Amino acid sequence: MQDDKPVLGRRGFLGTFAKAGILSAAGLAPAVKSLAAASVAPEAHAFLCPPYLQNPAPTAMTLMWLSNKPSYSWIEYGETAELGLKAHHSQAGIVDSYNRIYRIRLEHLQPGTTYYYKVFSKEIAEFRPYKLTYGGTISSELFSFTTPEEDPEQVSWLVMNDIHDRPASIPHLVSLSKEPYDFVFFNGDIFDYQEDEKQIIDHLLTPAAQAFASQKPFIFTRGNHETRGKFRRELPDYFDHPWFFAKTWGPVHFTVLDTGEDKEDTHPVYAGIVDFDEYRRQQAEWFKQVAQTKAFKKAKFRVVMMHIPVYHSGDWHGPMECQKLFGPLFQQHKIDLFLAGHTHRYVVHQPVEGKHAYPVVIGGGPKEGARTIMHVKADQKNLKLVMLKDDGSEVGRVELKSRR
Known part of the structure; x- marks a missing residue:
């Protein structure tokens, strides 16, 4: 995703300091410091869109959503608002994580049944080979969907x-x-x-x-x-x-x-x-x-x-x-x-x-x-x-x- 905030490369970074030196002589350095601080302020972890449903089937439904930071994400769901079940996506033994586009397919559902769900994304602040550091977790509001009947009349x-x-x-x-x-x-x-x-x-x-x-x-x-x-x-x-x-x-x-x-x-x-x-x-x-x-x-x-x-x-x-x-x-x-x-x-x-x-x-x-x-x-x-x-x-x- 293209970030609206400026991203400074090495030249831009050095250029900012050069401008700061010039403006300091003119008594304008505090304004430059404030601008520099604002440009590198950490962005809060947030969803980029609400969850949306894909690929419906009588016994399955895919949920997708996005966040602005690499995360580990999962769904909590159930036949009541109490939820009680959890799902994430894994392949070849590795759980999807450190990504921003989330695609999780709920399987083994009952046909023609209403399910309630919430989606969760836990920021991965640092991902080293032998050390993973989590940030905060964000969650959606409670939603529901109904699976199709097995062989519906209409x-x-x-x-x-x-x-x-x-x-x-x-x-x-x-x-x-x-x-x-x-x-x-x-x-x-x-x-x-x-x-x-x-x-x-x-x-x-x-x-x-x-x-x-x-x-x-x-x-x-x-x-x-x-x-x-x-x-x-x-x-x-x-x-x-x-x-x-x-x-x-x-x-x-x-x-x-x-x-x-x-x-x-x-x-x-x-x-x-x-x-x-x-x-x-x-x-x-x-x-x-x-x-x-x-x-x-x-x-x-x-x-x-x-x-x-x-x-x-x-x-x-x-x-x-x-x-x-x-x-x-x-x-x-x-x-x-x-x-x-x-x-x-x-x-x-x-x-x-x-x-x-x-x-x-x-x-x-x-x-x-x-x-x-x-x-x-x-x-x-x-x-x-x-x-x-x-x-x-x-x-x-x-x-x-x-x-x-």
């Missing part, structure tokens, strides 16, 4: 896309939907580009956690803007799932794909360091395997979510590659619903003969008056999607009957 979720570094949009849009939901899906371009850790914390993790994510999990997939910027490689560290994956939740089989960039790999802005054509091709081959699974074939509804629409998104290179690679596969394997963003124009495209035998729903853009949130609910027979604009008015609806 599932519901919210979908947001194209927030583009406007963090206030997250709690505002979530507040518009009055229906219950199991998780939230961020369908790409939540950021303009990846600059540093502070941006991820301030523009996604904190507003999401304050709005819902300490009690309800979220899933995040990249848009084309998340592939840009010097911090793009670090972005996966803040989530507990791959960029593309398949998951069944009750009557719905979800396929999440990562559509990559919207321009040619050879475009000058990428400076020769992207390879999204091959990446999309690999995902198309992977989807062919997913479509042969029992979970996909037996699902009451097959839903695909990805940032760039497979149709109705212009003729740039990325959208056309998505259309060429994925369009025939989605048609062949009879998906039921497709959710996307990218165009900044909210719309529901009904099935088009010869192209897509399923609705293509595209969420809105980042500006006030164009922002949208979708609420989707499916049971064993019906799926219903309602898309709301940021003033709460309905701007799209899909109602489907299961074909299986």
